[in-house]
Amino acid sequence: DIRVIIDGREVTVPEGTTILEAAKKANVKIPTLCYLKDVGLKGIKHDIGSCRVCVVEVDGKPDFVSSCNTPAENGMVIKTNTPKVLAARKLNLEMLLSDHHLDCTTCPKNGICELQSLCAELNVRAIRPQGEMKSLPIDDSSPSIIRNPNKCILCQRCITACKVLQTVDALELYGNGFDAVVRPKGGIPLIETQCVNCGQCALVCPTGAIVERDDTWKVWEAIADPSKHVVAQTAPSTHVTIGEAFGLPVGTDITGKMVAALRRLGFDAVFDTNWAADLTIMEEGYELIHRIKNNGVLPQTTSCSPGWIKFAEEFYPDLLPHISSCKSPQQMFGPIAKTFYAEKKKINPENIFVVSVMPCTAKKYEAARPEMNSAAKYWNNPGISRDVDVVLTSRELIRMIREAGIDFANLPDEKYDPIMGEGTGAAQIFGATGGVMEAALRTAYEVVTGKTLPKLDFEDIRGMKGIKEASVNMNGITVKVLVAHSLGLARQLMDKVRAGELKDYHFIEIMACPGGCIGGGGQPIPTTVEERELRINGIYERDKKLPIRKSHENPEIQAIYKEFLGEPLGHKSHQLLHTHYIP
Ligand code: HC0
Numbered sequence: 001d002i003r004v005i006i007d008g009r010e011v012t013v014p015e016g017t018t019i020l021e022a023a024k025k026a027n028v029k030i031p032t033l034c035y036l037k038d039v040g041l042k043g044i045k046h047d048i049g050s051c052r053v054c055v056v057e058v059d060g061k062p063d064f065v066s067s068c069n070t071p072a073e074n075g076m077v078i079k080t081n082t083p084k085v086l087a088a089r090k091l092n093l094e095m096l097l098s099d100h101h102l103d104c105t106t107c108p109k110n111g112i113c114e115l116q117s118l119c120a121e122l123n124v125r126a127i128r129p130q131g132e133m134k135s136l137p138i139d140d141s142s143p144s145i146i147r148n149p150n151k152c153i154l155c156q157r158c159i160t161a162c163k164v165l166q167t168v169d170a171l172e173l174y175g176n177g178f179d180a181v182v183r184p185k186g187g188i189p190l191i192e193t194q195c196v197n198c199g200q201c202a203l204v205c206p207t208g209a210i211v212e213r214d215d216t217w218k219v220w221e222a223i224a225d226p227s228k229h230v231v232a233q234t235a236p237s238t239h240v241t242i243g244e245a246f247g248l249p250v251g252t253d254i255t256g257k258m259v260a261a262l263r264r265l266g267f268d269a270v271f272d273t274n275w276a277a278d279l280t281i282m283e284e285g286y287e288l289i290h291r292i293k294n295n296g297v298l299p300q301t302t303s304c305s306p307g308w309i310k311f312a313e314e315f316y317p318d319l320l321p322h323i324s325s326c327k328s329p330q331q332m333f334g335p336i337a338k339t340f341y342a343e344k345k346k347i348n349p350e351n352i353f354v355v356s357v358m359p360c361t362a363k364k365y366e367a368a369r370p371e372m373n374s375a376a377k378y379w380n381n382p383g384i385s386r387d388v389d390v391v392l393t394s395r396e397l398i399r400m401i402r403e404a405g406i407d408f409a410n411l412p413d414e415k416y417d418p419i420m421g422e423g424t425g426a427a428q429i430f431g432a433t434g435g436v437m438e439a440a441l442r443t444a445y446e447v448v449t450g451k452t453l454p455k456l457d458f459e460d461i462r463g464m465k466g467i468k469e470a471s472v473n474m475n476g477i478t479v480k481v482l483v484a485h486s487l488g489l490a491r492q493l494m495d496k497v498r499a500g501e502l503k504d505y506h507f508i509e510i511m512a513c514p515g516g517c518i519g520g521g522g523q524p525i526p527t528t529v530e531e532r533e534l535r536i537n538g539i540y541e542r543d544k545k546l547p548i549r550k551s552h553e554n555p556e557i558q559a560i561y562k563e564f565l566g567e568p569l570g571h572k573s574h575q576l577l578h579t580h581y582i583p
Contacts, residue, residue, distance in 0.1 A: 001013065001014055001015065002014075002015050002017075002072060002073065002074035002075075003074060003075065004019075004022055004072045004073070004074070004075070004076040004077075004078060005076070005077045005078065006022060006023050006026040006028055006078045006080065007026070007028060007078070007079060007080055007081060009026050011025050011026045013025055013072060015071075015074075016071055017071065017072050018047075018067060018068060018069060018070060018071055018072065019056060019058075019065065019067035019070050019071070019072050019076075019078055020032065020035070020054060020067040020068045021072075022072040022078075023056075023067065023078070023080055028080050028081075030054050030056065030067050030080055031053050031054060031089065031118055031121060031122060032051075032053060032054045032068055033051040033053040033054075033093075033114060033115065033118055033153070033155065033206060034046070034048060034049070034050050034051040034053075034068075034153075034155035034156070034157065034206075035047055035049075035051075035054060035068035035069075036157055036160075036204060037528075038528065038529045039157065039160045039161050039164065039165050039200075039204060040161060040165040040200055040203075040204075040486055040513075040514035040519065040529075041165060041464070041466075041486055041488075041489075041514045041529070042464070042529055044160065044164055044165050046156070046157050046160040046204075047068045047069040048069070048155075048156060049066035049068055049069045050154060050155060050156065051092065051096070051153065051155060052064070052066055052088075052089075052092045053089050053092055053093060053118065053122075054066055054067045054068045054089075055067065055085060055088055055089060055092070056078050056079060056080045056085060057078070057079040057080075057082055057084065057085055058070075058076055058077065058078055058079075059076070059077035059078075059079075060077075064085070064088055067080075086122070089122055090122055090123070090124055093115075093118060093119060093122060093124050094124060094126070094127065094128045095128065096115065096153050097115075097119070097124070097127050097128070098127070098128045098129070098130055098131050099130070099131050099132065099133055099134060099178070100115070100151065100153070100207075101133065101134075101148075101150045101151055102127070102130075104116055107151070107207075107208040108146075108208050108211045108214065109151075109205075109207055109208035109211065110208075112525045113206065113207050113208060114206035114207070115153060115206055115207050132178065133150070134149065134150045134178075134181075135150065136149040136150055136181065138150075139184070139189055139190050140213070141189035141190050141191035141192070142189075142190045142191050142195065142197065142213070142365075143191075143197070143213065143364045143365045143368045144197035144199060144212065144213060144361035144362055144364045144365050144521075145190065145195070145197065145199060145201070145202055145210060145211070145212065145213065145361055146210075146211050146212070146213050146214075147184075147190060147209065147210055148208060148209055148210075148211075149181050149182070149183065149209065150209075151207045151208045151209040152181065152182050152207070152209040153206065153207055153209070154173070154180055154181075154182060155206060156173060156182060157201075157204040157205065157206065158171055158182060158201035158204060158205055158209075158210055159171045159172070159173065159182060160204075161200040161201050161203070161204050162195075162200070162201055164488065165200060165486055165487075165488055165514065166196070166198060166200055166311075166486065166487040166488060166512070167487055167488045167491045168194055168195065168196055168198075168311065168314075168487060169185070169194070170184055170185055170190070170193040170194050170195040171183070171184060171185065171201065172184075172185045172186075174187065182209075194314045194315075196307040196308075196310040196311045196314065196362065196487070196512065197306070197307055197310060197361055197362035197364070197365040197521075198307035198360075198361065198362055198487070198512045198513060198520075198521050199212060199307075199360070199361030199362065199393075199520065199521015199522055200513065200514075200521050201521075202361060202521050202522075203519075203521055203523070203525060203526075203527050212361050212364075212393045212395060212396065212521070212522055213361075213364060214396060214399075215364070215390050215391065215392060215396065216392065216396050216399060216400050216403075218389075218390045219355050219390055219392060219400065220400075222353045222355070222389070222390070223265065223266040223267070224266075227351055228351055228352075228353045229268045229269070229347050229351050229352050229353065230266070230267050230268050230353045230355060231267065231268060231269040231270070231271055231337055231341075231352065231353070231354055231355070232262045232267045232269070232270050232271065232355050232356075232357060233271045233272065233273045233276065233330070233333045233337075233354065233355070233356050233357070233420075234255075234258055234259075234262075234270075234271075234272055234273055234274075234357045235273045235329075235330070235356065235357060235358045235359055235360070235363075235431065235517060236273060236274050236277060236423075236427060236428055236429070236430040236431035236435075236517065236539070237359045237394075237430075237431030237432070237516070237517035237518040237520065237523070237535070237539070238258065238357050238358070238359055238394050238397070238431075239253060239254065239255045239258065239274075239428065239431070239538075239539075239542060240252065240253055240254070240431070240518065240535050240538035240539055240542065241359065241394055241518060241523050241524055241535055242254050242257075242258055242394055242397065242398060242401075242408075242524075243257070243408070243409070244524045244531075245395075245398040245402075245408075245524050246398075246401075246408040246409045247409055248409060249534075250530075250531050250534040250535060250538075251534040251535045251536075251537050251538030251539075251541075252538060253538060253541065253542045253545075254408075255413070255542070256411075256412070256413025256414055256415070257408060257409075257411040257412075257413060257414075258357075259413075259414040259415065259416055260411040260412055260413065260414040261397075261401050261406050261408055261411060262357075263414060264404065264406050264411075265400060265401070265404055265406070267355070269417045270414075270416055270417055270421070271333070271337075271416055271417060271419075271420040271421050272416050272420070272421050272422070272423045272427075273329050273330060273333055273356065273358075273423075273427075274329075274423020274424070274427035274428055274430070275333070275416075275420045275421060275422055275423050275427070275554070275556060275557070276329035276330070276332045276333035276336070276420070277329040277423065277426075277427035277430045277436075277439070277551070278423060278424055278426065278427045278551035278554045278557045279329070279332050279336075279551075279557055279560070279577070280304065280326055280327075280328070280329045280332055280436075280577075281426060281427070281436075281439050281440055281443050281551035281552070282443070282551060282552060282557060282561070282568045283326045283332075283568050283569065283573055283577055283578070284302070284303075284324050284326045284436075284440060285440050285443045285444045285447060285551075285552075285568075286447070286568035286569050287300065287324055287325065287326060287569065288300050288324075288440065288444060288506065288507055289444060289447065289448060290569065292477065292479075292506060297321045297322055298322075298503075298505070298506055299322060299482070299497065299502055299505040299506055299507055299508045300322060300323075300324050300506065300507050300508070301322050301323050301324065301507075301508045301509070301510055302323075302324060302436050302437075302507075302508070302509045302510055302511075303323050303324040303325070303326055303327070303328065304326075304328035304329060304330075304430070304436060304511075305328070305360075305362070305510060305511045305512045305513070305517075306328065306360070306362040306363060306365055306366035306369075306512075307360070307362040307487070307512030307513065307521075308487065308490060308510045308511065308512045309323070309366070309581070310362070310365070311487050311490065311512065312494070312581070313581065315491070315494075316494050316498065317583040318498070318583065319494060319497055319498060320581040320582075320583050322497060322508075323581055325578040325579060325580055326577065326578060327372075327577055327578065327579050328363075328366065329427075329430070330356050330358065330363055330366065330367070330388060330391075331366060331367070331372055331387060331388065331579075332576070332577045333354070333356070333388070333420065334354050334367070334372070334374075334375065334386070334387025334388040335374040335375040335378065335387045335576040335577070336420065336560070336576065336577075337352055337354050337375075337420065338352050338354070338375035338378075338379075338384060338387065339375055339378055339379070339564075339576060340419075340560060340563075340564045340565075341419055341420060344419060345419075349375055349379060349381070349384050350381065350383045350384050350385075353385075353389045353390075354387065354388045354389050354390075355388075355389060355390045355391075355392060356388050356390070356391045356392065357392050357394065357397045358391050358392070358393060358394070358520070358522060359393065359394050359431070359517045359518065359519075359520030359521075359522050359523045360391075360393065360513070360517060360520040360521060360522050361393060361520075361521040361522050362512065362521070363391045363393075363522075364391040364393075366391075367386060367387070367388040367389075367390075367391050368386070371579055372386060372387050372388065372579075373386050373387055374387055374575060374576045375387050375576075377575070378575055378576060393520075393521075393522025393523075394520075394522050394523050394524060395522055395523070395524060395525070396522070398524065418556070419556065420556065421556070422548075422554055422555065422556040422557075423546075423554070424546060424548040424549055424550060424551055424553065424554050425456075425542070425543035425544070425545075425546040425548065425549030425550075426438070426439035426442050426443065426543075426549055426550050426551045427439065427551060427554075428539060428542050428543045428546060429539055429540065429543050430516075430517070431516060431517045431518050431535075431539050432462070432515065432516045432517070432518055432535075432536045432539040432540070433462075433463070433464070433468075433483060433485035433509075433511055433514075433515055433516035433536075434458070434461035434462050434463070434468055434483045434485075434509065434516070435462075435516060435539065436509050436511075437458070437461055437470075437481050437483050437507065437509040438457075438458045438461060438462070439551060440507065441453075441458060441470075441472055441479075441481070442456055442549070442550045442551070443550055443551050443552045444474065444479070445472060445474055446550065446552065447552065448474040448475055448477075449474055449475050453550075456549055456550070458470055461481070461483045461509075462536070462540065463533075463536060464514070464515055464529060464532060464533055464536070466489055467482060467483065467484050467489050467492065467493065468482070468483040469481070469482050469483070479506045479507070480504060480505045480506055480507075481505065481506060481507045481508065481509070482502070482505055482507075482508045482509070483508070483509045483510075484508070484509070484510050484511075485510075485511045485513065485514055485515060485516050485519075486511075486512070486513065486514040487512050490510045490512070493508060493510070514529075514532065515529075515532035515533075515535070515536060516536075518532055518535035518536055518539060519532045519535075
């Protein structure tokens with residue numbers, strides 16, 4: 001251990017501790033802007049020290065020192081709040097502002113911009129004479145993400161998220177001085193890069209330079225159109241994340257309030273993606289059993305995370321046969337709403353407008369994929385629009401609730417509509433890393449063995465630790481499974497699959513985002529490791545509370561097989577619920 005003096009007080013810290021961390025131990029908060037302790041996962045640090053907002057004075061050093069990436073040394077005397085330090089920080093912020101587009105009132109990050117809140121915190125009261133402003137084109141080529149390079153402060157957090165966390169590496173720092181920009185590699189539009197639409201860049205961007213595409217207006221228009229029957233589906237993770245934006249503790253189960261809010265916004269029916277997650281487990285569980293019994297391609301991987309699907313298509317096209325043919329729950333919901341539900345309610349499927357509430361920017365891309373129009377094919381009616389018409393991220397739904405003046409925190413709890421509204425605990429845990437696997441095992445075990453699973457909780461594959469592993473004995477076969485969250489971890493597993501090293505494994509869950517969907521690119525900001533952990537706790541608490549915790553016991557799932565689908569992997573399932581990937 002070493003001892004340092006910070007603002008006149010001595011603290012003892014382990015060797016290698018940065019000045020920033022040492023100060024925290026002394027209860028001194030040094031402001032930061034470009035720095036991030038963990039980019040998505042513990043251990044992925046971003047500390048390039050470019051913004052110089054965290055500078056401090058160190059006795060004996062002629063220049064200011066950036067505290068985020070300078071290790072404290074034994075005997076160091078550090079001053080964090082002298083007038084000189086405060087003036088330097090302010091100057092550095094003012095320099096950033098001097099060529100920043102100051103249209104804060106209309107910026108999508110208004111209210112959650114870190115540059116804006118730092119200026120408030122550090123009492124910035126003057127703008128330097130504004131210099132030349134960048135006027136680069138806005139890149140709105142992606143279905144998921146909008147880039148406004150004029151608002152970029154070159155912190156490069158997005159590059160770390162894309163390159164180190166996700167190993168996609170679609171962004172680069174280009175040019176020098178005033179002309180320096182972060183841009184898609186090669187300066188091409190984002191849509192032409194290997195970007196997988198995961199949105200982890202948007203989660204870490206401190207300003208309005210990278211944001212989700214805003215599709216809220218399409219939903220307002222549909223709701224206002226009397227010919228449209230507008231239905232909502234809510235993703236598993238949103239049940240525990242929307243409340244944060246309305247002052248509720250992180251991880252609070254707001255299911256009932258979210259249903260109430262959607263009704264007040266004007267939706268004609270409010271359903272749950274959890275219902276479709278239970279349906280996915282039936283199809284995906286039977287697919288796994290079928291592959292094991294018939295020497296199919298193993299290990300099977302999950303297919304519900306569209307960022308992961310695009311990643312596989314970009315980087316592992318040779319391994320696409322490993323991916324389950326099941327569509328994601330979002331994309332199972334859409335065609336069922338426009339077939340089974342339409343028939344039951346005697347509504348013309350052309351008039352059904354499906355809106356998803358998702359934690360995920362890539363879900364916008366998934367819904368727009370050309371093959372996702374099974375209902376139109378089923379009815380042989382090109383007048384039927386896409387299976388899912390609009391995808392709203394959590395942040396967009398939050399904005400709509402605010403815009404409509406709904407007092408979310410004080411809403412009563414309401415229930416989902418019947419037919420596609422019941423979800424089990426197994427479906428609820430889809431929203432956390434390991435949850436799809438756990439849900440699949442709960443069902444596969446009982447289907448294969450005909451016995452009741454003695455213990456429902458698969459603790460080994462839960463939580464924020466790295467790659468996770470479990471095995472379960474089913475009638476003499478030891479089914480071995482792996483779980484990866486984030487594409488960097490997925491890459492580690494897929495390299496092993498490619499090398500033939502995972503031949504004795506049966507099933508791999510991959511979610512593109514750290515922590516699973518609770519850490520999705522469309523979730524409330526901030527989404528740090530701490531928020532991710534609290535949201536995961538919220539997910540498993542809700543699972544414990546629910547009366548039914550296994551997908552095959554969901555009465556509304558039993559009903560759709562009886563009344564419409566017949567059996568898992570049957571003809572209608574293939575028409576509506578499965579897809580395939582072409583290398
Ligand atoms: Fe997820 Fe999903 S669980 S991907 O993590 O499978 O986005 O929350 O909605 O579709 O259900 C996201 C979350 C979903 C889907 C479900 C799956």
